[in-house]
Amino acid sequence: MASEETKATTFTATKSTKTAKTQDKIATGILTAIVALILIALVAIIAYIVVSGACKLFDIHFLTAKPEQFKAGGGIGPELFNSFYLLILTLLISLPISLGGAIFLTQYAPVGPVTSIAKTAIETLSSLPSIVVGLFGMLIFVLQLGWGFSILSGALALTMFNVPILVRVIEQALETVPRDQRDAALALGLTRWEATTQVLIPAAMPAIVTGVILSAGRVFGEAAALIYTAGQSAPALNWTAPITSQANPLNVFRPAETLAVHIWKINSEGVVPDLSAVSAGTAAVLMVCILAFNIIARIVGKHMGKKMTAE
């Protein structure tokens, strides 16, 4: 009875509930302030980059012309093409590998020391500094295999950088599919492979696609892994050149400077008079591309999610 009486009177605040309320208010205030600070910094960076490069952003000449070595008015045409070409090649190589790895780790790998070592290795690789990946790529692909500074060397270095990230993304996407989906497929007499490819992957597809596009953003903006693998020169491109020529855009054995490497290079050793404008313009183009990747990732993810559940 005594406890019921005290319960009935606790609608009026006691000293301890007042302290708790104040603590709650302070915590909310501090957290809001932290988020606001981060947001302001991020928006400021993006706005600064886009605004300072805005005049170049819609300049067709800048987007298509080849860069100049000594005089003003150069463009970033080859760099823009190289960036996308490297991205596509990298995804073509890394996507099947990552998909296979993630499927193996989530569906087939026996629980045991080997699997957990593999998982730890992948986690370590995904946080490996990209300059290390770049230097490793230079030793192996550029020097050992003799491919020189080339798109192929760059794409493989980017693959090494991208595979661990993709494996983790796809692994997580597959793991979020409820276990009962797999059980249902197995109980209908499907094999594990059929269950994975026909049930799990379609159900995880929105998350996989989102993850792949986001990782594409990271690959697209990568510089350090490419400086010593894809090289720092961008030969002028000519679609009519033979495939073995350095001018042929699709030749994977030609050096290929990307947007991110271009920014690094003109800022460290560039001598063109309009250096800062070219740098700002390139940065803005890079920024807009990556923003576009992120927005596309969201739209595609949402759209696919809708299509999967309520088409």
Next chain:
Amino acid sequence: MSMNQTMAASLVTPAGKSSYAGGEAAIKTVDLTVDYGEKRALKGTSLEFGLGSVTALIGPSGCGKSTFLRCLNLMNREIPNCRIGGEIYYHGTEINQHKIDTFSLRTHVGMVFQQPNPFHKSIYENIAFAPRKHGITKKADLDALVEKSLRQAAIWDEVKDKIYGSAYALSGGQQQRLCIARTLAMNPDVILMDEPCSALDPIATFAIEETIRDLAQQGMCIIIVTHNMEQAMRVSDRTAFFLLGDMIETGETAELFSHPKDQRLDDYLTGRFG
């Protein structure tokens, strides 16, 4: 029965090695045990399940009834460190051996899960998907199979206008009946149900129970795990009571509920534990 004989024989991968012995039990276990690593989850259990009847497996949580059920289509094989001991006979064929093709077995012994788990596909695809994998590819055959299965699960009238719509637009009870239809499309003669109504409201539960009775009348062998004593009484012909990994008592449902022989079953039924 002759059809079942050939089905049973086809389960043994090296042809002609069937040890079919005849008899009316669709599924029979002899001294079936399950171990998860070091822990014994099910002690030696011997039960028989006939065609055209519903058997309820009852008992408190963790008593081994679901573990037992998941042996009958060898689903426990999918769990790492799980070992199934003893013998399981499907129409006389011993299936607890490694030469058994689990994938073909599971088309004969279907399973319905606790949570409705339709695939993230259309209603039509939910049903047509697995049969297509097992070799039914003609559109007309699939159409007929989809309709037949949905009718059998008593859901055709509710969904016939939207079979190309998402399965997730259906209510929980409809989803569960879709899952039953999906299982029926494989033309099994045994269906294992693991608390199929525990996530459903009373009306949906009633509809599922009707379906279960219908299927038994059509000659199928239904084995249902349930927490719900009233459900066991309403729907089953026979009941088996499990406790702490041990099958304590089995018999005709009416008899078992009215005159329990074992004191522990009596305690359970009168609500003294569980």
